[in-house]
Amino acid sequence: MIYLTLSxxxxxxxxxxxxxPQISLGTPVKITNYGSGNALSSQSYPAVWAFKAKGxxxxxxxxxxxxxxxxxxxxxxxxxxxxxxxxxxxQYIYLEPCNATNSFRSWELVKSxxxxxxxxxxxGSHTCLSNDVKWIVKKQDCRNADDGPHIYxxxxxxxxxxxxxxxxxxxxxxxxxxxxxx
Numbered sequence: 001m002i003y004l005t006l007s008x009x010x011x012x013x014x015x016x017x018x019x020x021p022q023i024s025l026g027t028p029v030k031i032t033n034y035g036s037g038n039a040l041s042s043q044s045y046p047a048v049w050a051f052k053a054k055g056x057x058x059x060x061x062x063x064x065x066x067x068x069x070x071x072x073x074x075x076x077x078x079x080x081x082x083x084x085x086x087x088x089x090x091q092y093i094y095l096e097p098c099n100a101t102n103s104f105r106s107w108e109l110v111k112s113x114x115x116x117x118x119x120x121x122x123x124g125s126h127t128c129l130s131n132d133v134k135w136i137v138k139k140q141d142c143r144n145a146d147d148g149p150h151i152y153x154x155x156x157x158x159x160x161x162x163x164x165x166x167x168x169x170x171x172x173x174x175x176x177x178x179x180x181x182x
Contacts, residue, residue, distance in 0.1 A: 028060040028072040033131040034117055034154035040084075040137065042071040048084060048093045049135040067106035067123060068098055086122040086139050093129060093137045110142075117154045128153045 030053055032039045038050035043058035053059040060072030062081070070081040082095035083105040098105060104124035111118055119142060120129040127139035132152035143150040 025065050026062055028062055029157040030059050031061050031069075031120075032156050033152060034114075034156055035151035036131045038131050038135065042073065042076050042082070042095055045071075045076040045082070046094045046096065048095050048137050050131040050137050051135055063107075063109070066100065067108065069107050069120075070098065071095060086125050086127065091138050093139060112154055114154070116156050118156070119153050120155055129155065 030039050032053070033050055036050065037052065039053035039059045040061060041049055041051050041053075041056075041058045042061075043049075043051075043056065051059075057073035058071075058076065061084070062070045062072055064070060069084040071077060071084075072081075074081050077095060081098065083098040084107065085094050085096040085102075086104045087094060087096075096105070102124070104122060106123040108121045108123060109118040110121050110128075121127070121142055122129075122139065125139060126142070128142040129137060130140040130152045131137050140153065143153060
């Protein structure tokens, strides 16, 4: 009976958002798409694209207690961290100044059946991040599927704490700026 009561309480707390997934808050992480293998990057600010990570600080992100996801390296955003944002009217995801009252800058990490895999669901639009077309990061209706075409809505965090010197600034390559990104 006690086990049943505790289970019901825990499930209730999860639905209310009071219990968060096991991702360290405030710790820089690389967020990689399960389907494409590309990692979120801030190097094309204000756009957020996904590329094969090459150790640059542009691939490091911080998940905060208020549900925002900010870029770790602020050099591309004028010295202050920007928030991963789902602009309501558009299809693509951007890095914009953080604003605590804007629910389109807050994200829920929805745990998948696979260990360490999450959907990134926006609190404002209730859509999920996807990377199913080369380097483009966009929002799509969330699908509750762990395989098939919906694997592009699945994300994982890798390398929880970068070691000193591991994150380096790399210039934006001309082929990335031109759109090849691979």
